[in-house]
Amino acid sequence: MNDTLTIGGHTFQSRFILGSGKFSLDLIQAVVENGGAEMITLALRRANVGGAENILDYIPKNVTLLPNTSGARTAEEAVRIARLAREIGCGDFIKVEVINDSKYLLPDNYETVKATEILAKEDFIVMPYMYPDLQVARSLVNAGAAAVMPLGSPIGSNKGLQTKDFIQLLIDEINLPIIVDAGIGRPSQACEAMEMGAAAVMCNTAIATSNDIPTMAKAFKQAIEAGRAAYLAGLGRVLQTAEASSPLTGFLED
């Protein structure tokens, strides 16, 4: 079976989206190859076009760029960064990140919906980063989002799927790819997100802070593939109670 991921009319074989902001630029190539990633996020503010250590110079050409609007505190700022990204040739994908909190880096859902609406009208393929809230996710669908990217736990925390139950609601109710972004700290957590039916997983810190970055990228690739296969195969049922070997209702006669 050909199981592909489609976002905004673009098809991907890989369900692993790689973050790029926390490790050496000269490792990007190896991480992309080991992780089999076909999409990579980059903070536009890190693009130093024409200057030294410009992240854009390090991203392999066959990988789809997903520029993000990090640094934006309002919808308006996110929109301006997105337009700038398009102007310098980063394509039409945009990950909307509107963050008003320097401590926890939690997204501002309200501003995120506003930015999504404006950018979708300008034909961007908008992938908003959000706090998993079903009503907000529905608003994002109406605003024209191409995918929804709920956080598992705060960025960089490596705490895994703290918002699991709410992400599950999005997976069950929202008819767009749900991509778990932020907080995934280990391959087993990425696998768990995929088993739940997430369309893809985005990961950065967990890989960047490992001792062997390319190898960890590979571990994530395998975990994501395993989780996806398990989801497609259908997980076995999980019983909340033991099955009594002597039936409790065996005394019934007629």
Add this chain to the structure above:
Amino acid sequence: MAKKRVNHMEYLDGMEKIPSDIMEKVLTTVDQYDYLCYTAKDVETALAKDQLSLHDYGALLSPAALPYLEEMARRGKSKTQKHFGNSISLFTPLYIANYCANECTYCGFKATNKIHRAALSLSEAEKELKAIHETGLEEILILTGESRHLSDVDYIGEVVKLATNYFTTVGIEIYPLNIDEYAYLHQCGADFVSVYQETYNPETYEQVHLWGSKRIFPYRFHAQERALLGGMRGVSFGALLGLDDFRKDAFAAGLHAHLIQQKYPHAEIGFSVPRLRPYINNKENNSKDVHERQLLQVMLAYRLFMPYAGITISTRERAGFRDHVVGLVATKMSAGVNVGVGGHEEEQKGDKQFEISDERTVADIHQMLINKGLQPVYSDYIRL
């Protein structure tokens, strides 16, 4: 110099007052901070936590934490990596003027010092900016001495405007301003403001700032808040460690930053850690001296208390120290530094504020970072 000493806690005419209880909170809390009451157990408890309370922070700044410096470093490194990866931001300061209208006993720029004073003309400033930009840097910090009269806000604004033609990120380290003046410089293109309180002990502050507007403690204290109200994106904090009791001053600076972040959650928070060095050949065990060990303790305590805050390491520290604290706890460093007025392109026009200990160029620092497996970051900001 028999100038009349004004009350250092009372605002002078023209100094804007804002409604804020942060200074009172900081001063009251620091007053009660007794770093000698902490034990090894308090330090161990703090080191076992993910989110530090103020009490834990106090423990890490106490003498009881010194034997745990290695463990603090291990935890600090992991926090630094988690929040910043291996990125190290690079910038350089540009002194555009060194006129000063204050008498601060510890400072080389003080008004009564007979040094060579100057301010760059706009064309001189532009040549400097251009020369610095050619080294590859994208972030600049514009500094003046503290003379409103001889380096006024309009002049600084013109230099900031010029700087935006060459740099993605412009910060200012100048005398404290009113909100509308910060708003004006923000409009000119500056986004980050550094103001250091020097000491958070009002009594010592009064004794070392003899005259000039810098003498007014609360006006300086509230500068970060006014800067944020004026639209600036980020503010930096710091005490001149060693001027007074460094443990109390570091505790105060951290608490100040923490309260500002709570009140203005969007603000980017940074720390600098300038210090007065202990006298050479004075290896006596003076517990108030800030040797490298104590300096690192302060930096790590900042990191563990506020893991998301940027920490800058200046060229006042030696290369060997700087090279080891980047990636471990510091996230930002200057390179290609000249602390005289001008001197990057034109001949230096005014004397230096202090001697620097690390003369390396941007290319040298770049290579050092690469050799250490760190990622030099030139651009990390979009001016919107």
